[in-house]
Structure formats: C-alpha cells, structure tokens
Amino acid sequence: MRPLPDWLTDERETAALAAMLSPDSSSSLEALAAESRAITLRRFGRTMTLYAPLYLSNYCSSGCAYCGFASDRKTVRHRLEPDEIRRELAAMKKLGISDILLLTGERTAAADFDYLRKSVEIAAQEMQRVSVEAFPMSVSEYHALADCGCTGITIYQETYNRERYEALHRWGPKKDFIDRLETPARALEGGIKSVGLGVLLGLSDPVEDALSLYRHLRHLGRRYWRAGMSLSFPRMRPQTGGYEPPFPVDDHLLARMIFGFRIALPDTELVLSTRESATYRDGMSGLGITRMSIESRTTVGGYHDTDKKEKGQFEIFDDRTAKEFCAALRKNNIEPVFKNWEPSYNGPSTEGNNATIHSLEAKPCH
C-alpha cells in the first residue's frame, strides 16, 4: 500500500484555518462572515459566475456506497448520443447558460474516454466554457481533452480519510485512494487550466476533511503555479439508493467552512451548487461564494425533455429557474454573470511543459 504523501498531514499548513473551523473557535460566525464578505467584495466585486451541469451518462463501474449511480443500483442506464447532446445544449442555451459542466460515472465501455472526448468537442462548439467531472484519466488523455476545449476538471476526493474512503468505495477503479488523490495533478500536468476540488460533506469528519482539502489545494498551487483553483462544499443530499450520511454537516458548520476558506484563500473560486436550499444560497451570495450552478438536473439529459420522471443521482434542493434565481441575486445587489470566459483562451496550458524550466536547462555541447 502506497503511503500518504507528507503534505497531506502537515498540520502547520492548516493552523490558521483549523482555528477558524474548530467548534470552540474564538471567532464568532458573525465576525467570520463580515471578514469573508469584505474580502469577497474587494476581490470578486458584486458578481456571481453561473454554470450548469449536464449528465452525459449514468453508466458506472464503481461501487461507491453513497451514490445513486453506483454500479449495483437498479437505475436505468443510458448515455446521450451526439444528437441528443446537441439538443440538450440548445435547450440550455435558451436558458442563457454558456458555462457547462459535463458529467459521467466512472469509466465504462459505454462511456469511455473517446465518448467523453467527442462530447467535449460537441459542447465546445456551442458553449463558451466547458468543464468535466468524470473518471480519472491519464496525463495524455487530459491533454487531449484540453485540446478539444475542456478548460476545467472537477474531481472530488470525497473524503481524505483513507480508512473511510476504502470502506465507502467498495469496488471499481475509484477504490484506489492515492490514485484519486493524484488525479488533479495529472489533469494540470496534461494542460487543464483549472481544477475543482471538494469533499462530499457527510462521509467523514467534516473538519478533518476540510483541512486536508486545504492542504491538497495548497500543495497543487505550489507545484502548478498557473493552476486555476476552485473549491466546492457539497453536502450529502437524499440519494437515490437511500444512503444516510454518518457525519451530517449542519448549516452553521457549512457556513463556518465557507467563511474560513474565503479568509484563508482570498483569491480562490468558491462554489455552491443547487444541493443547497434557495434560502441558503441567497444568504451566501456576496458572503464568500463566487460561483453557483443553476437549473441543475441530475438525470442524464433533462433540459430538452423536462418531463422525464427518472431519478437523478441525488435530489436538487434549489430548483428555481434561472430567471427566478437571477432575480434573487439582483435583489441582493449581485450581478449574475453567464459568460466569464473567452473560448480564444482554450487549449492546453503550458503548465505541463514547464516551458521556462526546459528552455533554461543546459543544452548538450557539441
């Protein structure tokens, strides 16, 4: 069994954040909120960047105990074909969406790398910004995705507690804790411009997980200095399959985490999805969160044919339309931003090549 990397357990790195997240912290939630709000306003202004997820496929090869799409669930499996993807994208564009996250399960023959690459290619023709949340890939696969217009990879460790991780991921390729941990680095090595990290709150001790998440992000930031970074705070929702999270995170602790991360990482994009309620999301706008999903469907497709009765991966909490959601943002004096990227910036970053270092290396003499 490969050992844990040193950076993952370096407590000095997280001393300041730990003090803010501790249940007996001397900082009141209100004081943290005020500081978090001031930092967010200065650095990000009165704006919120919006994106929407599109589930391409719910085939899966892994047995994650908590997931509605795990390979032992009796869910109907299918994937979107190119024409269906185009129809979904057209329906999403009608809602104003131009920043999209494509999702699949763990790698299967039905939804493999070639399928994903082709889907990214189609999406990049229609959308201004395309990110992917799918299975771990190799450096060269990530490079090929970046070439097709994928700029971001979201890959959650789910939990940084190795024992819990191994118990929850019962079978399949996702079972390898260290491989999962190394995936964001491979994505950046392959030229993906930004990575989204996160833990699935509820699976293990949330404060421990949050601190490890911070260390992971700082480790990547030092090693890949060009990397864009975002962090998400997904709390377990009622899942298809009925998993009950053993470490539920209440509203106050989640808020403390968001504020603490904003204070510790003033420049990092913080994401809050439709897993949270309308009230919670509205309350958090302007206080630290800078990116939110809208109009989410967790079924495969679901934008073109809105009457589908099938079950998604998990239940959406904030099910407002884009219009309703934007109205609430505006009421909060925050501008919804649909397009915050320019496709002419697409393509692999030079991160993987380490261009400068290579060019400075001594050339052999002849």
Next chain:
Amino acid sequence: MDSLQLGSYTFSSRLILGTGKFSNATVMLEAVRASGAQLVTIALRRFNREQAEDDLFGPLSAIEGITLMPNTSGASTAAEAVRAAHIARELSGSPFIKVEIHPNPQHLMPDPIETFEAARILAKEGFLVMPYITADPVLAKRLEEVGCASVMPLGSAIGSGQGVATAAMIEIIIRESGIPVIVDAGLRSPSEAAHAMEMGCGAVLVNSAVAVAGNPPEMAEAFAEAVSAGRKAFRAGLMQKSGSAIATSPLTTFLGTY
C-alpha cells in the same frame, strides 16, 4: 490644453474606468457617465453576443464620447492574448488593447515575459498597446522600446485596495518614461488616485473601488475630481519636502567663506 495623448488619440479626462465587478450594467453605465471617463476598459470575456442581458459591450458602445479599450484578462500566454486582441478589435473596432496576461488566476499578477512578447507583436501590428505590468522600471522601458502607447504598472494587487504600494518603483518609471504611465489596480480611495497623479502619472485606472462602493456613480465622480486635482497639483509644482535638519555644528566650515 492639458490632455492625455495615447497614440493619435487625445483625452481630456485622465481617469480610465474598469467595467467589471458592478452589481448591474445600469449602475456601471451611470458610474461611467458620472466619472467623465473617455476611455473605458472591458474584458473580452464579458462580450456576450448571444445574450444581450449578460453583455457589457453593447450598452457601453452606445455611450457617446467613450473610447473602448478591450482587455485580454483571462489570457495566460502571449499567444492567447494576441488571439484575443484580434477578436476584440474585430468586435469593437477599437485600436486600443489592454494587454493583461495573468497566468495565475488567483493572484492575477501580470506575467512580464508573456506580456512583453504579446505587446511586441501587437504594437507591430498597429494596435495601441496598453500593457498591465508589475512596477518594474526596466520592463517599462523595454515596452516603450517596442512601441507601446503607455505602460500600466500596478499600484498594488488587483482588488486589494492597498493603494500605491509600489510608489518608489513607479517614481522611477515616471522619471524615465517617454510614454504616459498609468497606475492600474489597487487604488482604494480618491486620495490615493490624487497621490498617483501628483507623482506625475498620465492617468489612473480604477475599477473595484468604484464598483463596490455604496454609491458607485458618486464614487466615480469623487475619483474624477481627485484625479483632476492631483494633475493640477503636479502641473503647478509641489513644494519640496524639507530635507534633513540643518546640523547645529555646520558640516561645511572647512570650505572657508566663498
């Protein structure tokens, strides 16, 4: 008349406004009007040709008396910035391009190497290149040599509100420069803008300080007044700060009387 000359363009206002971070386009436009700015920058990534409600370019181009300066914010290499500049010129018709290349999207510090390369290419192609740079006097001269219309050193990090933290370096840049020096980023208050102008900057660029103010149009106006006061003071010639105190035991008696 005391005007700002950038290429063949002449501006009477020395306040340049950024257009991001506002709570909505209406407030942003009001702030632009109130500032009297004649040069306004807009990120190419905020041009949205498919959705008018999300687009900043359309409403800005409708204001009379405004010259738009698209910027390449979001680009992380010279190649990306050059591509973006071409698209921006095609969409906006403006010869100005603010070259903004920050490979690290967190701290947004400009990459001097990529910026120099993009500026060199774009100036050769006839753009009025306005490079956003760290306050580096040597880089500023290198950019002047390749034909930039101005240099835009940062006062402090974008959105940090730390004012002209790089004042000592900016003084050297101004002293040595043959093109206008425009302090960009970090200004929090009108007094800081006035200070930059008193130092001899050609103009200042402000965004966050106006966008997140309680009343953005009023703050824009305050900045405009401060910029013009600072400029006036620079032209009038500031009183020298007194140097070191006169020593009680004179230092030059050995010279004898003249």
